[in-house]
Amino acid sequence: MVIQNPVSLQIPLIQSHVDKVTEVLHQGGKGNPCLEEGVFPFQKLESVHFGRWIIIPAKGSLPASLFYAANIDGTAENHLNEIVTNIPEGLDKILEHCPDYPVGDARNKTSRLNYLKKYEIKTQGFYTGAPNRTVKQVHQEAALHQAIKSYIKDNKGRWKNAKDAFSAIKERFKNDKQWDWAKERYELPKVNIPATILFVLLMLILLPFILFAILMIRLFYEPREHPKKLSQNQIPKEKLKALKNQEDIIYQNQLSQVFDTKTGLRRIMLRFLLWSTTKASRYIFVKGQLFGTPTIHFARWVLVDNGKRFIFFSNFDGSFDEYLGDFVDNNGWGLNLIYGAAKGYPKTYFMIGGGSYKILEFMGWGRNTQVPSHIWYSAYPWYGQQQIVSKTILRTEIFNSKTLNEKEARNILKDI
Amino acid sequence: MAIVDNPRTLDLDDIQGMVSKGYGKLYKTAYFFLKVDEAKKAKLWLKEIAPFIDSANIKNTSEKTLHLAFTPSGLSKLGLSQKNIDAFPTSFVEGVSTENRNRILGDYGDSDPQNWRWGAQQSDLDILLIFHASSVESLNAFIEEQKGIIEDNGGITIVTELKGFLTEDNKEPFGFHDGISQPIIKGSGRPGPENDIVETGEFLLGYKNEHGQYPFSPLLEENQGNLTLLADDIAGSGKKDLGRNGTFMVFRQMEQHVDKFWNSMEEKTKNEDGSVNEDAKIKLASKCIGRWPSGASLVNFPDADPGGSLDNDDFSYADHDPDGLKCPFGSHLRTNNPRDSFRWYNKEQSLKVSKRHRIIRRGRSYEMPVNGNEDKKEVGLQFICFNTNIELQFEFIQHAWSNNNQMRHLSNDIDVIIGVPPENDPNNKNVQFTVQAEPVNEYYDGWERFVTIKGGEYFFFPSISVINFLSTL
Numbered sequence: 001m002v003i004q005n006p007v008s009l010q011i012p013l014i015q016s017h018v019d020k021v022t023e024v025l026h027q028g029g030k031g032n033p034c035l036e037e038g039v040f041p042f043q044k045l046e047s048v049h050f051g052r053w054i055i056i057p058a059k060g061s062l063p064a065s066l067f068y069a070a071n072i073d074g075t076a077e078n079h080l081n082e083i084v085t086n087i088p089e090g091l092d093k094i095l096e097h098c099p100d101y102p103v104g105d106a107r108n109k110t111s112r113l114n115y116l117k118k119y120e121i122k123t124q125g126f127y128t129g130a131p132n133r134t135v136k137q138v139h140q141e142a143a144l145h146q147a148i149k150s151y152i153k154d155n156k157g158r159w160k161n162a163k164d165a166f167s168a169i170k171e172r173f174k175n176d177k178q179w180d181w182a183k184e185r186y187e188l189p190k191v192n193i194p195a196t197i198l199f200v201l202l203m204l205i206l207l208p209f210i211l212f213a214i215l216m217i218r219l220f221y222e223p224r225e226h227p228k229k230l231s232q233n234q235i236p237k238e239k240l241k242a243l244k245n246q247e248d249i250i251y252q253n254q255l256s257q258v259f260d261t262k263t264g265l266r267r268i269m270l271r272f273l274l275w276s277t278t279k280a281s282r283y284i285f286v287k288g289q290l291f292g293t294p295t296i297h298f299a300r301w302v303l304v305d306n307g308k309r310f311i312f313f314s315n316f317d318g319s320f321d322e323y324l325g326d327f328v329d330n331n332g333w334g335l336n337l338i339y340g341a342a343k344g345y346p347k348t349y350f351m352i353g354g355g356s357y358k359i360l361e362f363m364g365w366g367r368n369t370q371v372p373s374h375i376w377y378s379a380y381p382w383y384g385q386q387q388i389v390s391k392t393i394l395r396t397e398i399f400n401s402k403t404l405n406e407k408e409a410r411n412i413l414k415d416i
Numbered sequence: 417m418a419i420v421d422n423p424r425t426l427d428l429d430d431i432q433g434m435v436s437k438g439y440g441k442l443y444k445t446a447y448f449f450l451k452v453d454e455a456k457k458a459k460l461w462l463k464e465i466a467p468f469i470d471s472a473n474i475k476n477t478s479e480k481t482l483h484l485a486f487t488p489s490g491l492s493k494l495g496l497s498q499k500n501i502d503a504f505p506t507s508f509v510e511g512v513s514t515e516n517r518n519r520i521l522g523d524y525g526d527s528d529p530q531n532w533r534w535g536a537q538q539s540d541l542d543i544l545l546i547f548h549a550s551s552v553e554s555l556n557a558f559i560e561e562q563k564g565i566i567e568d569n570g571g572i573t574i575v576t577e578l579k580g581f582l583t584e585d586n587k588e589p590f591g592f593h594d595g596i597s598q599p600i601i602k603g604s605g606r607p608g609p610e611n612d613i614v615e616t617g618e619f620l621l622g623y624k625n626e627h628g629q630y631p632f633s634p635l636l637e638e639n640q641g642n643l644t645l646l647a648d649d650i651a652g653s654g655k656k657d658l659g660r661n662g663t664f665m666v667f668r669q670m671e672q673h674v675d676k677f678w679n680s681m682e683e684k685t686k687n688e689d690g691s692v693n694e695d696a697k698i699k700l701a702s703k704c705i706g707r708w709p710s711g712a713s714l715v716n717f718p719d720a721d722p723g724g725s726l727d728n729d730d731f732s733y734a735d736h737d738p739d740g741l742k743c744p745f746g747s748h749l750r751t752n753n754p755r756d757s758f759r760w761y762n763k764e765q766s767l768k769v770s771k772r773h774r775i776i777r778r779g780r781s782y783e784m785p786v787n788g789n790e791d792k793k794e795v796g797l798q799f800i801c802f803n804t805n806i807e808l809q810f811e812f813i814q815h816a817w818s819n820n821n822q823m824r825h826l827s828n829d830i831d832v833i834i835g836v837p838p839e840n841d842p843n844n845k846n847v848q849f850t851v852q853a854e855p856v857n858e859y860y861d862g863w864e865r866f867v868t869i870k871g872g873e874y875f876f877f878p879s880i881s882v883i884n885f886l887s888t889l
Contacts (some may be wrong), residue, residue: 035840145827154860231506231632232807240506241420244516248815250838253824282696294759319520321807322816329769359627382841384822414739415825 001187002134004049006123008168009068009116010056010300017097018055018064024093025053025374027097032246034377039093042377044086046072049135050298050315053094053375054256062305066098069313071297071298076120084112085305113202124310125301127281127290130388131189135379140181140282141391142383148173148394149416166409170398174286182399185221188284188392196283203276217310218350221266227344230364243370248319250381252297255314255323257369259342261307269351270310270341274301277338288389293331295323301338312343313373317384324356324363332356344368390415417718422613422763424605426472426620430661430879433470434546434778435619435802436484436604438595442481442548444555445580447798448562449666450572451540455572455889458543459494462887464565469880474605480549480558484883485665485875487511490542497638500553500658504634504876507806508664510870511537515770515855520815522836527869534576534669541575544667544875549782560568578669580798586711589672589795590701590833590866593711599751599774609730611755614771621804622650622660626772630803633659634876642888645881661879663802666810668774668872669782670834671796677701679865700860703851704832706749718742733757734766740852746829751817759824762810773812775801796870806874827848832863857861 013021027030030038031053037043042051051070056102058064072079083091092113095101101112129136151172152165159165173179198361202390232240245252261267281290291295303310316323327335336355340348346362348355378390397404399414404412428436444595452458462484470481486494488501491537501509510517513529513536524527529536547562549555566572588594600608602616602727603623617625621633629679635655636646646656665714678701700719702708715731718741734756737743743750750757753774756764779889786792818835821828821843828848830837851858878886 003762102847144741149827149859153861156858159855165855233632237506237509241514241516244514248516248838249840251841317822318816318820319812322812322837325772325808325812329765329772349422357627358629360629360632367559382843387822390825414852414854416857 001132002073002095003132004073004128004298005076006126006298006300007065007068007070007072007079008121008123008300009083009119010121010302010304011066011068011095011098011119013055013064013066014097014099014407015058018058021066021094021097022055023098024372025055027093029160031375032373033250033381034375035250035381038375040090040375041087042070042375042379044071044133045079046073046206047082048377049073049138049379050254051375051377052254052313052373054313054371054373056258056304056309057371059260059309065304066094067301067304067311069300071128071300071315073159080113080116083116084109088112093208097347121302121304123300124271125154125277125299127277127296127299128287129288129385130392131282131286132187133388133392137153138380138383138388141388141395143381144173144182144395144398145391145416146241147179148398152413152416154386159409161406163404163406165413173398179399181365182395185400186396187390188396188402191286192283195279199276199279199283213265214351216265217269221262221264222348222350225262225347227346227347227361227365229358229361230368231360231383232363232367233365235367236369243367243372244320246372246376250378251384252315252317252378252381253319253323254373254376255312255316255320255366256273256371256373257312257366258346258371259302259308259310259312259339261371262341262343266341267307270338271303271307273338273341274303277301288386291334293326294386295326297388312339315378320366321363324366325359328359328362330357335362339388342369417698418610419607420610420613421603422600422602425603426532426601426605426616427661428472428474428604431472432483432662432877432880432882433476433481433621433663435663435776435877436472436475436601436606437470437675438778439481439548440582440586442479442550443584444549444552444584445582445798446547446555446559447578447580448545448547448574449534449541449576449578450490450545450566451575452490452572454571455495457569459571459887459889461566461572462494462883464569465562466880466883466887469883471880472604480547480554482562483546483877485544485546485877486542486886487537487541487873487875487888489537489539490877491886493542494641494886495882497640497888499637500634503637503658505664505806506607507811508874508876511535511669512666512874517811519838520811520819521869522814522819522838523869523872524836524839526595526865527836529869530659531870532669532871534578534871536871537873540573542667543572559844578782578798579784582780584729587709588779588797588808589674590705591674592705592707592709593704593725593727594709594730595777596707597729597749598776599771601675601776611732611771612729614774618772618774618804618809619776620661620663621800622647622657625804633657633804634660640889642886645885645888647815647881658878658882658885660882661802661885662882663804663877664806665875665877666799666801666803667875668795668804669870670799670801671794671868671870673864673866673868674795676864680862680864680866682780684862686887694884700851703744704747704849706743706747714743714747732763734763744849744851745824745826745830746826746850748818748831750831751815751820751823751831751835752813754817773809773817775803775809777801782816796867802877805836821847832866834867836865 051072297315332351599614614625618697647660758762818831
């Protein structure tokens with residue numbers, strides 16, 4: 001079983017080259033979404049589900065830097081190797097603007113790899129919408145689903161009941177060599193019960209500390225927080241326009257945000273909450289929804305600049321407004337817990353109230369902290385998150401399961 | 417569903433009538449697009465006609481009504497300062513056609529705003545004047561009278577005139593009873609089905625919406641005009657509110673390809689011997705719409721059209737059609753208002769989401785000669801809707817629901833009536849419509865677009881007191 005992993009690289013930039021590297025990332029205009037091969041042809045990396053290059057802007061004493069993020073099959077080591085093997089030119093074009101990037105004869109596969117490794121950083125928070133599926137599998141299962149639909153369409157009216165129909169479909173696809181890959185046993189991700197029990201126990205043990213932290217934040221932090229209340233309508237129009245021009249082009253969208261981290265207990269709680277989110281994602285939220293939000297493919301939170309800032313990257317279905325609105329509808333309190341640690345976030349109450357529930361202000365904050373994703377790639381730009389999940393379920397039902405009764409067969413057929 | 421009381425709390429005399437009234441007996445409509453040539457005179461005209469604007473007060477039962485809407489350029493030409501215009505929501509300031517909005521709304525190809533006959537931030541579209549009257553004769557007399565007033569004034573010019581109408585049986589050009597499901601504004605005094613009573617702030621600025629908050633409203637950033645005519649910002653900023661009791665209006669002229677629509681339904685449902693199957697044809701069309709031609713709901717009447725003219729809206733999906741076997745998930749009705757059955761959510765959560773994305777529709781059919789040829793008619797809908805947040809209501813419905821080809825488990829289905837797939841989706845020519853059925857679903861391929869957008873713009877639809885205020889700038 002392959003688990004998807006995050007790769008995060010924060011690479012320093014020669015500060016006078018920020019404009020130049022921005023231009024390089026935009027070269028050819030095929031960066032976002034990266035539907036055709038551009039400066040950094042992600043298409044050549046078989047292990048990548050989603051990938052992006054952004055620039056974390058300079059702020060105060062913090063310099064600008066490059067950030068590379070990819071959601072990959074397998075290990076980071078293999079992935080970095082794949083980059084230096086398949087996209088050396090593209091990599092060079094970008095990293096030439098970074099200090100100490102090897103030049104001349106010193107530039108080779110090994111030195112490139114070492115350079116990348118040097119700047120690999122930890123991803124503190126990570127969520128996978130459709131875990132335990134490789135890029136190849138996602139494509140294969142989509143093709144299978146399409147073929148099953150066509151078969152049903154061509155045989156309209158032939159079957160008297162669901163059981164017959166299901167048997168016929170099963171027979172048809174099991175006996176076709178084209179779909180042999182699907183016979184390989186595949187277990188749908190399940191909630192890891194022992195891990196969940198341990199996780200819940202740990203949370204119960206920590207509960208007094210958590211409540212104490214919430215109380216401290218209510219007493220000593222929240223009263224001092226006075227964010228600007230901006231709606232999206234009050235974001236500089238040019239900035240908003242530039243962001244929107246990179247959106248709603250494919251079925252999915254990207255969001256890249258950079259935040260200044262609040263200090264003290266807020267920062268400590270952020271680390272704890274990101275750790276908890278990652279664990280919960282790996283063991284509990286494995287069926288395609290994060291706290292009831294069904295449209296997220298991958299999300300990550302990374303502390304950068306020694307924790308003084310943190311970033312959030314998301315790959316999701318639908319528009320910015322739909323996505324943020326969905327999240328607030330389903331679990332605004334979860335957003336408040338995590339993003340309450342970001343300066344400028346709408347005022348929270350006891351860490352969970354307020355905040356995102358002030359939806360106009362929340363969306364304004366979202367836009368205000370957003371930065372352009374100069375290069376953004378999806379390996380399957382037209383697939384919705386829930387479709388990926390349900391196509392795997394269909395595959396397992398057709399290839400792995402026993403004979404079904406009428407009701408069970410009907411339940412599967414109705415969702416095709 | 418229980419019909420519940422909805423006590424009147426709003427100042428209906430200050431609200432333009434069209435927001436809460438459909439004028440079902442005023443069958444004829446005209447739309448004048450006006451250009452402001454001379455602000456001073458235009459403001460005199462505004463002052464002169466303001467008293468004749470019909471209000472939302474149900475006691476008004478006028479035989480002819482008049483309403484006004486404004487574009488940013490209209491407000492500017494009347495003298496509202498740029499700073500005050502910039503205080504309006506971005507969607508209104510930018511207008512219906514921007515690079516991003518064209519994608520969201522699916523305005524490309526034949527619907528490309530470059531080919532529109534009006535709108536898309538056309539420079540001389542300043543004010544929209546809407547007339548309703550009971551008959552052609554009374555409408556014509558009304559228009560003539562108003563044209564006279566406009567001519568005498570001399571400060572404004574009529575740039576474009578459009579017409580619209582309702583038929584007595586309220587059928588739109590494809591032949592379906594339209595305009596049945598409408599939200600009811602809380603506080604308007606009109607009782608209605610519980611699930612249709614929606615917080616005031618979804619449709620009128622200055623009131624709380626379904627999020628329990630005040631929608632973004634244009635506040636006066638610098639003082640001008642007669643401030644006593646304006647309400648204070650209810651959210652407490654201390655500024656004057658231009659929005660209160662007003663709203664935003666979306667106007668899109670949609671050509672309907674009626675022959676293409678019915679030919680397509682006929683082709684897809686022919687008998688094996690190639691003969692036309694009239695019942696199957698109507699049934700498929702009804703499945704696409706979500707109602708029978710009479711207006712009867714597929715949920716209440718799954719097998720056949722009971723006939724007549726029904727405006728029964730008393731149905732819900734979660735209990736009576738959870739699997740879409742009666743009213744398909746991809747039907748126009750179900751995609752655009754999922755009611756109590758959204759995604760896999762329970763009833764309560766579904767209704768919460770649905771109520772945050774509703775619009776009040778005031779569309780009317782139109783017929784116009786093609787290139788001046790009276791024998792050839794272009795038919796369609798003058799689509800108008802009201803909402804306080806264009807992005808989260810009108811645009812959301814069009815983009816997240818109608819144009820979304822992957823609602824629930826569907827994998828390449830859009831609302832075949834008004835949905836548009838993304839321009840660069842490799843599958844956008846193979847859109848499907850799935851009729852949920854047992855033992856297996858039925859799939860219909862090969863859909864063309866039955867609607868072409870011919871014009872459109874976003875307007876500010878102010879309260880009557882704000883219209884008076886504008887005349888004092």
